[in-house]
Amino acid sequence: MVEGDGDGELEAxxxxxxxxxxxxxxxxxxxxxxxxxxxxxxxxxxxxxxQAAAMLDWDTPYDEVLDDSNPPFxxxxxxxxxxxxxxxxxxxxxxxxxxxxxxxxxxxxxxxxTYTYQDLYREVNEFAASLRDLGVExxxxxxxxxxxxxxxxxxxxxxxxxxxxxSVVFAGFSAEALATRMNSADSRFLVTCDGYYRRGDPLDHLxxxxxxxxxxxxxxxxxxxxxxxxDDGFGHELRGTQxxxxxxxxxxxxxxxxxxxxxxxxxxxxMYTSGTTGQPKGVKHTTGGYLSYAAWTSHSVLDIxxxxxxxxxxxxGWITGHSYIVYGPLALGxxxxxxxxxxxxxxxxxxxxxxxxxxxxxxxxxxxxxxAFMKWGGQFPEKxxxxxxxxxxTVGEPINPRAWKWYYKHIGDEECPVVDxxxxxxxxxxxxTTLPGIGKMKPxxxxxxxxxxxxxxxxxxxxxxxxxxxxxxxxxxxWPGMLRTLYKNDERFIQEYWREYSDIDSDDPEDWVYFxxxxxxxxxxxxxxxxxxVDDVINVSGHRLGxxxxxxxxxxxxxxxxxxxxxxxxxxxxxxxxxxxxxxxGQAEDxxxxxxxxxGVEDAIGPIARPEQVLFTPELPKTRxxxxxxxxxxxxxxxxxxxxxxxxxxxxxVEEIQRQAEAE
Ligand code: WTA
Numbered sequence: 001m002v003e004g005d006g007d008g009e010l011e012a013x014x015x016x017x018x019x020x021x022x023x024x025x026x027x028x029x030x031x032x033x034x035x036x037x038x039x040x041x042x043x044x045x046x047x048x049x050x051q052a053a054a055m056l057d058w059d060t061p062y063d064e065v066l067d068d069s070n071p072p073f074x075x076x077x078x079x080x081x082x083x084x085x086x087x088x089x090x091x092x093x094x095x096x097x098x099x100x101x102x103x104x105x106x107x108x109x110x111x112x113x114t115y116t117y118q119d120l121y122r123e124v125n126e127f128a129a130s131l132r133d134l135g136v137e138x139x140x141x142x143x144x145x146x147x148x149x150x151x152x153x154x155x156x157x158x159x160x161x162x163x164x165x166x167s168v169v170f171a172g173f174s175a176e177a178l179a180t181r182m183n184s185a186d187s188r189f190l191v192t193c194d195g196y197y198r199r200g201d202p203l204d205h206l207x208x209x210x211x212x213x214x215x216x217x218x219x220x221x222x223x224x225x226x227x228x229x230x231d232d233g234f235g236h237e238l239r240g241t242q243x244x245x246x247x248x249x250x251x252x253x254x255x256x257x258x259x260x261x262x263x264x265x266x267x268x269x270x271m272y273t274s275g276t277t278g279q280p281k282g283v284k285h286t287t288g289g290y291l292s293y294a295a296w297t298s299h300s301v302l303d304i305x306x307x308x309x310x311x312x313x314x315x316x317g318w319i320t321g322h323s324y325i326v327y328g329p330l331a332l333g334x335x336x337x338x339x340x341x342x343x344x345x346x347x348x349x350x351x352x353x354x355x356x357x358x359x360x361x362x363x364x365x366x367x368x369x370x371x372a373f374m375k376w377g378g379q380f381p382e383k384x385x386x387x388x389x390x391x392x393x394t395v396g397e398p399i400n401p402r403a404w405k406w407y408y409k410h411i412g413d414e415e416c417p418v419v420d421x422x423x424x425x426x427x428x429x430x431x432x433t434t435l436p437g438i439g440k441m442k443p444x445x446x447x448x449x450x451x452x453x454x455x456x457x458x459x460x461x462x463x464x465x466x467x468x469x470x471x472x473x474x475x476x477x478x479w480p481g482m483l484r485t486l487y488k489n490d491e492r493f494i495q496e497y498w499r500e501y502s503d504i505d506s507d508d509p510e511d512w513v514y515f516x517x518x519x520x521x522x523x524x525x526x527x528x529x530x531x532x533x534v535d536d537v538i539n540v541s542g543h544r545l546g547x548x549x550x551x552x553x554x555x556x557x558x559x560x561x562x563x564x565x566x567x568x569x570x571x572x573x574x575x576x577x578x579x580x581x582x583x584x585x586g587q588a589e590d591x592x593x594x595x596x597x598x599x600g601v602e603d604a605i606g607p608i609a610r611p612e613q614v615l616f617t618p619e620l621p622k623t624r625x626x627x628x629x630x631x632x633x634x635x636x637x638x639x640x641x642x643x644x645x646x647x648x649x650x651x652x653x654v655e656e657i658q659r660q661a662e663a664e
Contacts, residue, residue: 009378014405020441022417026390030437032300037435041451048452049076049480052296053288056331057091058082059261062288066478071512072498073485074478075265076289083259084268084291085161088330089124090259092117100306101335104358105150108197108341113150117333120154122254127158129255130248134189134222138163138260141187141270145178145209147171147196148340151226151245152316153326155191160268160287163260164189167270167282170317171196173606175208177280179215181272184282185487186218191245193226194233199345202232210236224248264288270487271319273425274546275496276536282487283425290428291327293481297429298328301419301450302362303391303436311337312364312393313351318543319425320395323481324364328429343369348376352384352411363411364393366542367403371572374406381410391436393419396542397574398530404443422446422530424516425544426497428481431455432528445529453479457522462501462513465522470531473520474501474513482514536630538567538575545577545609547630553604554579557597559587564620564628568612568637576612577601578637580620580657589616613637615660619653621645636661 027033041048046066053062062080092100098118105113115123136142142159144166146152152168159166167185169178182190192209195202206225213220225238226245238244262268268287272280298304302324310329314320316338329336337358343351351373355363373380392412394404399420408418418441422432432455434440434447441447449455454477457465465471486493494504501513519531533539536547547565554563562582567575581597583589594614601609621629624647635642636658645651 009374010402010405010409014409015402017405018442020408020417020443022436022441023415026417027437031303031305032435033437035438037438037451038448045452045477049292052292052480053077053080055295055299056082056087056288056292062264068478068509069507071507071509072478072494072502072514073490074482074509076286076478076480077264077292080264080288081261082264082288082291083161083163083262084287084327085124085128085157086259087291088157088160088327089117089121092333093121097306097333100333102330103150103153103336103338104309105338106340106354108200108345115150120157123154123249124157124161125256126249126252126254127154127245128161128257129252130224130243131158131164131189132162132257133248133252134224134243136162136164136189139267140164140189141185142166142189142191143178143182143185143187144168145171145190145192145205145212146226147193147205147228147317148315148338149193149196149226149228150338151191151193153330153338156269156316156322156326157330161257161259163262163266165267165269167272168317168322169272170315170606171205172317172608174603175211176215176604177606178209178212181280181282182212182216182220183218184272184280185270188218188221190220190223191226192223193228193245194236195229197341199342202229202234204234206236207234210239262287265484269322271322271425273319274537274544274549276546276548278546278548278552280546280549281492281496282489283483284485284487285428285481286484289480289482291331293429293479294323294328295331297450297481298324298332300435301421301430301433302328302364302393304329304332304334304362306333308361309335309337309358309388310362311339311355311358311360313339313343313369314364314366314395319428323429343372344376347380349380349383352381352386355386355389356384359388361388362391362393363389364395366396367394367399368397368541368572368574370394370399370403370407371574373410374403375572378410386411386413389413389416391419392416393421395421395423395430397539398532399444401443408443417441418443420446422518422528426483426516427479428483431475431479432530442523442527445523445527448526448528453477455528457520457528458501467522467524470519470521472534473516473518473528473530475516476513478509478514538565538577540567540570540575540577540608541573543608545605549605550577550579550601550609550611553601553609554581554597556604557600559584559593560597562620564630564633565611566630566633566637568634570612577609578633579611579614580617580633581614582617582620613661613664615657615664617653617657617660619650621651621654621657622649623647624649633657
């Protein structure tokens with residue numbers, strides 16, 4: 001955790017203040033400011049969610065808000081038909097907003113592109129026509145392996161237009177990770193690009209994409225490649241099944257594709273996320289429920305108005321970018337900002353320069369970024385006029401009060417409410433946070449559950465814990481944005497999310513409780529503080545990584561016999577990966593071996609999973625039943641006092657690992 005606050009950047013007044021109120025000025029203009037909304041939603045549940053559905057245009061009205069006859073396979077807005085691309089584009093174009101800016105994009109080198117809703121509508125149509133031409137049919141999964149370039153949201157909306165679910169794979173993931181996801185989703189189509197810029201240099205992306213394509217077992221029908229780098233490109237010839245994005249658009253110039261009417265419960269997209277096993281989980285989101293929920297939360301929590309310039313500085317390769325760069329903001333018809341590069345290029349004031357340049361009204365980022373800004377110091381935001389900002393948000397991991405306050409003061413000038421939004425890939429949208437026009441804020445605590453969201457903190461038996469006590473977060477009632485299942489794996493869906501607190505033989509929805517696998521505590525006001533994951537998932541810079549995935553990558557390295565990976569505290573990343581490795585007989589335990597292990601992880605997953613430290617050990621601390629005691633390894637990684645070691649089969653090993661860790 002961050003100890004200092006970088007040259008006294010928070011005065012005692014702020015350090016001590018535990019609660020903050022939104023300004024009268026903010027409340028006055030807020031989309032939601034009537035505290036009765038909590039009671040109204042509770043009394044009128046599940047019909048309250050019609051408010052979310054009403055934010056969309058439906059081709060066919062739905063018959064029923066919620067069908068809960070077969071839990072946990074809930075259905076929302078059944079019988080309704082709609083198209084997500086229509087809701088994000090056509091209706092704005094038709095309603096007099098065609099010249100409003102939809103996407104403001106800035107490349108790392110400062111090149112900019114501006115898409116009005118009309119521009120976006122045209123390109124999405126042209127690309128939808130291109131996809132059809134390449135043989136993409138309704139319900140085919142199209143994989144999008146792309147960085148932060150406008151062609152990514154364009155491809156997403158084009159897929160949505162023709163009813164082909166997309167599966168976006170984060171561009172920082174490795175070739176192997178791409179292949180795993182394409183294989184798992186039976187995806188025969190890929191959209192990718194030649195490369196992109198990182199800290200000033202072009203990066204070869206197509207090389208990775210090609211290697212990934214080689215690993216797709218069922219073969220690939222077609223791939224589309226965006227030319228992002230131009231003359232800076234790496235000169236790869238396109239393969240037989242590969243098509244150039246610009247040529248396709250030119251060929252289909254001016255074409256229109258009617259938006260396909262999708263059933264509310266039809267899949268809009270798949271998003272793979274890490275879980276407790278080595279295999280990533282394909283989270284399935286639907287058209288009606290997800291889009292309603294993304295739009296409603298964008299409206300009520302992010303307070304987005306169409307006149308706003310809104311910036312979520314996440315990557316579209318994660319769920320945050322799906323819900324709050326693309327679908328939510330575009331459904332509301334606002335201007336969404338996209339930035340290609342890193343926050344410290346060409347200098348540490350880059351983001352603030354952008355806020356000033358585009359007069360950004362709402363800014364949404366992750367605690368890891370805020371901790372980095374805080375470490376860099378207040379002189380960078382100070383150089384720029386940030387007075388356009390009205391609201392700030394954070395997501396992805398717990399934020400410590402000091403970082404929250406730094407953000408509030410140095411970015412928001414003590415004028416902007418901060419929403420600390422807890423949610424997950426699986427929840428589709430925000431679940432626990434204050435409503436900025438209503439609730440007081442308590443730094444470090446996400447806030448109460450949103451209206452209509454039945455989140456509780458319980459003990460292992462499922463009983464609610466008393467205020468102040470730690471327990472486990474659960475969600476009792478379903479919500480429209482929830483995942484519907486894990487792709488082609490209903491059984492794993494039940495095992496992973498429901499088994500813990502549900503009576504899985506019951507068909508009474510009251511007996512079904514969703515378990516997000518987070519620890520939490522609740523205070524007397526009902527504010528929930530998230531304590532972090534309670535499963536084997538590490539949260540590195542707000543990115544979810546499964547320890548099993550990393551361990552299996554390490555065990556795949558020649559000379560490795562066994563490995564255990566844990567998350568240890570990290571000043572900026574929140575958590576970092578610590579690897580404990582047992583080598584095979586005769587294998588040298590040197591820096592070369594460490595490098596091979598690190599490379600093994602980067603190849604299997606990507607640089608984000610790179611271990612911070614690799615420690616060699618002759619054994620791992622194990623219980624008598626042979627289970628690795630991860631808790632002890634975490635304590636070692638954090639340099640903490642060790643807890644109970646008496647249940648260990650090999651207690652002496654702990655001291656030895658500790659000695660090595662200290663020597664590093
Ligand atoms: C964590 C990201 C504390 C949590 C949208 C959750 C948070 C996991 C917060 C989901 C927050 C997310 N405070 N922890 N405001 N937001 N988390 O699927 O552990 O990438 O389970 O979704 O991030 O990560 P995911």
